[in-house]
Amino acid sequence: MIAESAITSRRKNIKTILKQLESDGIIGISVDCVIFGFDENELKVLLIKSDLKRFEDKWSLLGDLINNHEDLDHAAYRILKERTGLDDVYLEQVKTFGEVGRHPAARVVTVTYCSLINIQHHQLKILDNELHWHRVTTLNEMAFDHKKILDICYEWLQKRIQEHPLGFSLLPKKFSLRELQNLYEAILDVKLDRRNFRKKFFSMDVLEDTGEMETDVPHRPGKLYRFNYEKYQKKERKTWFGIDF
């Protein structure tokens, strides 16, 4: 398979580079993408089987070394594009990990980005069967320090989704309020009151009625909404939220 051999050769390349870095005493810089998706009412993360003997059968995040003449953000978009074929996606830097022993082959400092994509809509080309959507909540061991990275990104997401409208990136353009609520309930692991949830979103005034309804549901169909980014943008941001800790 073409895709597979391309990936294989890329990996050999990485290993060679890392070896070289290590012998020259140079610190490598990589980007690791934590790619979240939402499917079957569960939060998923896109992982790949580690190719290192040291981490046999362990899952790892999608990452790569950055290029010398490439902005850091650009590297993140590139990696995402290479692995998923997508470029119109939500992507945000979360944290940088730089402990000395975190990569066995060489000293590598990695900058972590979170990406949120809509699994259904994009139907990314997972030709390569080493790629896998894994449930976030039932993930134990991972390669490198990737479990720790994932945990931090998941916490980041839980917090972030309550303050910024990133959740919509995980849903189709048109969605029902039930889908939206399921998303929040899954990510935050809470049960929310349906009426209060609706009231809250309507009062925030960021949803737009598409005039369409759900189809193919075995019950009364709900209205479909879309996120109105312009309205959201126009809202004024406050520096004062209230002290609470």
Add this chain to the structure above:
Amino acid sequence: MIAESAITSRRKNIKTILKQLESDGIIGISVDCVIFGFDENELKVLLIKSDLKRFEDKWSLLGDLINNHEDLDHAAYRILKERTGLDDVYLEQVKTFGEVGRHPAARVVTVTYCSLINIQHHQLKILDNELHWHRVTTLNEMAFDHKKILDICYEWLQKRIQEHPLGFSLLPKKFSLRELQNLYEAILDVKLDRRNFRKKFFSMDVLEDTGEMETDVPHRPGKLYRFNYEKYQKKERKTWFGIDF
């Protein structure tokens, strides 16, 4: 002066290393510290005059390349210690900047850490007169992309201080409620109601009455409190704050 010559030689060293990195096509990794202090009811940041011709007379953050066998966090503490003599301080990673052209001498990716220190209490040894506490609000041009970095760190601080008790790091161990309120008002650039401010902090139950009073104030002295870290720690953290954006 001993301190000065040490710094000068260190800087030459950096320049040499950067030159070498650039000619070898290697990406350097640095840490930049945004060191906030609070004095005379104003938020200050510790800066140094840039030593690059390109940025003559511009202020820059305190930074250094990381060492090969040093954890990233450790590098941040080291730099802080080298520049201020302090090691028992609040320090937190904020964001990594990796645009290609951000450093004129070489490709350098920099990881930014925010540090909060109490200017009065520590009396750091600013022997070197190129070091300077600058008002955050009246800072225009800076060297490199440091103004952008500072802006982002300042926004980070404004948000963070409302959710976490980091503000206390900027105050003496014992402080009056007025001092605390001045701190919040200065950082957030808002006026707060004195009674509501007190009510809020007392209801959060993180302040401890020291039994002491202010001295040397030309008016009725206020009680002195200290932050009770244990009580704060014991509070349970919620994943659910409420959606709002």
Add this chain to the structure above:
DNA sequence: TCTCAAAGTGTAATTCTTACACAATGATTG
């Protein structure tokens, strides 16, 4: 002892959050 400047304190109005139940709808089935 008088003045000054800031400390210390309570309450009522408002806004936000939570808890809660029943009728309407469209799809499916017998």
Add this chain to the structure above:
DNA sequence: CAATCATTGTGTAAGAATTACACTTTGAGA
């Protein structure tokens, strides 16, 4: 085509949190 099913859609009242607001107390200094 009538009955059933599952889920949508909707309002209100109680409680909690936030806001706005003014007068008395205290110690220092003149």
